[in-house]
Amino acid sequence: MEFSLKYGHQYLNLQVNSHRTVDVITPHSEDVFPLSKIEINFTPLNILLNSNNKTPSEQIVGIAINDKTRPVPYSRLIPPLVNQLINNGIKENNINFYIANGTHVPDSDLSYLQLDNYFFSNFTFLQHDCNENLTYLRETSFGTKILLNKSYFECDIKISVGNIEPHHFAGYSGGVKTVSIGLAGKETITQNHSLLMDENSVACEYSRNKVRMDIEEIGEFAGVDLALNCIQNKDLQILHVFFEKPKIVMQHAIPIIDKMYAVNVNKLYDLVIASAGGHPKDINFYQAQKAVSNARKLLNTNGSLLIIAECKEGIGSETYFGYVTKFSHPSEVISNFENKAFIIGQHKAYLMAKVQVKHKVFLYSGLAHPNVKSLMIEPVDDLTTFFNKFSSSFHANIAVMPNAVTTIPITKKG
Incomplete structure (x- = not known):
């Protein structure tokens, strides 16, 4: 054997x-084939860009991405997103990427993104530090003080890019989590994570999970506009891609995740x-x-x-x-x-x-x-x-x- x-x-x-x-x-076998070509519905983005008071050339776009500890296929998600932004009139120098380190030590090595040199030459990649460049927003209903990356919060358009999978105490990754935790202050992350002591703060629990509900509130007050998220199989092949308001993305993804990864x-x-x-x-x-x-x-x-x-x-x-x-x-x-x-x-x-x-x-x-x-x-x-x-x-x-x-x-x- x-x-x-x-x-x-x-x-x-x-x-x-x-x-x-x-x-x-092991996770269940999927009933869909991995996507050989990524097709993203950009309608929500187009509507958002056209509804802003500023012209596209004036708008600042902040894109939150995970650090190297998360298995996100950024080489397949970021290029089409950037192309769509530029085609809509957003200037290259107005597109900023924020590495959502959370409390992790920032690492200047961005090779894990597997992007062409074009991206590193024409766009700004900013390392989040949970102790610096923060702005206070308010408290959540759980008493968490929201301290968020100041420059990301001030962007006109705020996007979160990542993957969705089970998380051992936050229920699920994805949606606003990259921003709510990855771009938050240490005090915010500490207060949020303290909710893991609750019995419902477990994998594949959403609405009763205090950690996750607190994350949702942080993301709402942070003003995250859209989430570009994918679901991958156990071999990290992309099966689904969603690009919508964060809560809508989670509504679409959770039934799929539960079917794939919850095993009786x-x-x-x-x-x-x-x-x-x-x-x-x-x-x-x-x-x-x-x-x-x-x-x-x-x-x-x-x-x-x-x-x-x-x-x-x-x-x-x-x-x-x-x-x-x-x-x-x-x-x-x-x-x-x-x-x-x-x-x-x-x-x-x-x-x-x-x-x-x-x-x-x-x-x-x-x-x-x-x-x-x-x-x-x-x-x-x-x-x-x-x-x-x-x-x-x-x-x-x-x-x-x-x-x-x-x-x-x-x-x-x-």
Whole structure:
């Protein structure tokens, strides 16, 4: 028996010497073919441009795009959007791109966008810093103070470009999220993410998800006009493209996402092997950790979890790593976190600890073993040896998740 699992930009072939059945938990096969040609309905944009008080040549357009941690096919989305803007009379020097870093460290390397040099030579790409160039708008109904990138907010036309997929506590990515979180101030992001403590702040929950509803309010007050979003399959091929007002985009996309990525599972397992899904989902452990939120739903009471993630860029958060290393047991993380102010970065350690107090967690990665052990996780050297050790047990139920970050198990326990 052999399994091929994504690891960075490559695949790992896992040979399993076992007569037992190993269940593969993966997104459903799509009933549509990947789009060979992107066709975007630009009618909403044309109407917007013509309804503005300014002439097209006077209008400033702000386009929010994600950083390198998100698998968005910008080389196929940005060119047609820019062409349409220019054809409508928007000047090149009036089109600005905003890299929605959120609390991530800005990175000047934009090669991940895979755009022609024309774009970097003729347009401005601005790196968002969650501590600078902010303007205060108001509070949401959840009490979140909205601090937003000032220059983006002042644009005449505000567009968000990204992908839509399940998100482990915001319900879904896409829509206004690139702006509401990616271009927000640190205080805004912190207050929004603190809502993850609510029981409905989970993957594939929208209207009851406080994190997501807060994101929607932030986006509305920020004045995001349009969202250009795509849905991709597990191999990152584009299946659908939507370009409309953000809430309309989400209304179209959510039923498709749920059908693709929510998977009914009728049993629990002693061992779950979960690949984060390759680059960029496993670019660092901070991102790959999202796989744990989904994989843990499949575990028996004493089940074990093996995460497969290259983590080429290390842990990914000094705040996360510095916080975890203060403790010797996951229960200490939980107790400390629940009895103090919410801090971004530490929240990932808290989510991880809630799994670790119930299950043993292993990690196969490129991280140095001492660093992995500092996370209270056991490092693994050889996948086949590890797998066969577990599969030798007559009673072991084993599952493999090739795309754990975007596979949402639906079990009888929820």
